[in-house]
Amino acid sequence: MIIEASSGGGGHGRIRLGMVGGGQGAFIGAVHRAAARIDDQFVLTAGALASDSARAKASARELGIADDRAYASFEEMAKAEGARPDGIEVVSIVTPNHLHAPVAKAFLEAGIHVICDKPLTRSLAEAEELVELVRKTGKVFVVTHNYTGYPMVRQARAMVANGDLGEIRLVQAEYLQDWLTERLEASGHKQAAWRTDPTRSGAGGCIGDIGTHAYNLACFVTGLELEELLAQLSTFVGGRRLDDDVQILLKWKGGAKGMLWASQVAVGNENGLTLRVYGTKGGLEWAQENPNYLWFTRYGQPRQLLTRGGAGALVEADRVTRVPAGHPEGYLEGFATIYAEAARAIRAALAGKAPDPAVIFPTVEDGLAGMKFIDAAVNSSASNGTWVRMTQMPTLLLS
Numbered sequence: 423m424i425i426e427a428s429s430g431g432g433g434h435g436r437i438r439l440g441m442v443g444g445g446q447g448a449f450i451g452a453v454h455r456a457a458a459r460i461d462d463q464f465v466l467t468a469g470a471l472a473s474d475s476a477r478a479k480a481s482a483r484e485l486g487i488a489d490d491r492a493y494a495s496f497e498e499m500a501k502a503e504g505a506r507p508d509g510i511e512v513v514s515i516v517t518p519n520h521l522h523a524p525v526a527k528a529f530l531e532a533g534i535h536v537i538c539d540k541p542l543t544r545s546l547a548e549a550e551e552l553v554e555l556v557r558k559t560g561k562v563f564v565v566t567h568n569y570t571g572y573p574m575v576r577q578a579r580a581m582v583a584n585g586d587l588g589e590i591r592l593v594q595a596e597y598l599q600d601w602l603t604e605r606l607e608a609s610g611h612k613q614a615a616w617r618t619d620p621t622r623s624g625a626g627g628c629i630g631d632i633g634t635h636a637y638n639l640a641c642f643v644t645g646l647e648l649e650e651l652l653a654q655l656s657t658f659v660g661g662r663r664l665d666d667d668v669q670i671l672l673k674w675k676g677g678a679k680g681m682l683w684a685s686q687v688a689v690g691n692e693n694g695l696t697l698r699v700y701g702t703k704g705g706l707e708w709a710q711e712n713p714n715y716l717w718f719t720r721y722g723q724p725r726q727l728l729t730r731g732g733a734g735a736l737v738e739a740d741r742v743t744r745v746p747a748g749h750p751e752g753y754l755e756g757f758a759t760i761y762a763e764a765a766r767a768i769r770a771a772l773a774g775k776a777p778d779p780a781v782i783f784p785t786v787e788d789g790l791a792g793m794k795f796i797d798a799a800v801n802s803s804a805s806n807g808t809w810v811r812m813t814q815m816p817t818l819l820l821s
């Protein structure tokens with residue numbers, strides 16, 4: 423995958439990146455940093471990496487961030503970086519959910535582009551406000567629904583759009599894990615603690631953490647908009663305050679039907695994100711744990727195994743492929759594709775242009791769609807499983 427390095431932000435080759443969250447002991451921050459490095463488009467320049475100032479400084483030092491660019495708070499960082507001629511051009515937000523909105527707001531208002539982890543915010547109201555602010559500031563805003571970065575997911579989306587499946591009838595999405603089978607949060611496990619805490623996570627537990635990935639993937643591949651859902655959210659683990667299993671019936675606009683099952687207590691599953699889509703002419707199946715392959719069946723013909731980089735790979739998949747078929751690309755490369763697409767969009771914005779139409783990334787509107795999905799599911803489940811209409815249809819990714 424080649425990215426034009428000529429029009430670097432601020433007159434240099436690499437885009438200056440800052441990070442909020444992601445200090446010592448964090449998980450997703452390190453993934454973002456690796457993803458940002460894979461295609462060599464960013465240089466980590468500043469950070470407010472932890473809420474504790476000693477840990478923030480120590481974490482920054484470990485990553486080679488200069489002491490004067492290691493901040494004790496995101497407010498201070500946004501102000502200082504926004505005022506520097508060599509300030510960061512984009513910030514990655516890798517904090518628990520409750521900080522996404524305030525941090526994004528501070529950096530957007532300082533004139534800085536944003537890459538934000540999912541789900542977009544802690545509440546739907548915050549997400550709606552954020553969408554307004556992004557529109558007002560005109561900044562690039564990328565949500566890391568990273569599973570849309572895999573080549574064979576891009577392939578699946580292109581095949582649906584090209585009509586290879588005919589009219590879509592069935593959409594089945596699953597995201598199964600087992601790491602919350604026991605009450606890990608009670609033992610001080612940091613990752614489990616905030617994800618099961620409504621004050622930091624919001625109204626959704628499993629549905630926000632991984633259900634939104636499955637939902638985003640289904641929308642991304644099919645291009646369909648959700649019309650109504652009926653949800654059953656459960657908390658199997660005693661003492662837990664948020665859902666750890668989610669089962670949802672889906673009615674898509676145009677008549678397709680489906681189901682979404684997300685669980686963090688499905689013993690034996692690690693990151694079992696799968697998508698199955700069936701139409702009048704064909705069907706396809708993709709599984710995240712084996713992401714270089716896509717099963718496709720034209721009705722009445724034998725099943726075909728399509729491979730990343732192999733015969734039959736479409737241009738949409740090839741443009742996000744780095745190494746030849748048979749050398750696996752995985753989670754970090756898929757994540758890196760979101761960063762590479764962000765780099766293209768940011769370079770275009772810095773040059774005062776629109777990005778190439780081939781550039782695709784999950785936008786703030788997709789983040790909002792995820793928040794509406796959480797909200798509708800929580801409401802449906804709370805009323806003992808009634809059908810809830812989506813107030814506003816999910817917007818599709820920039821394409």
Ligand code: SOE
Nearest residue numbers: 449450540599631632635693
């Ligand atoms: C934990 O469930 C987690 O790290 C999620 O928070 C991520 O979004 C998902 O990609 C992997 O699992």
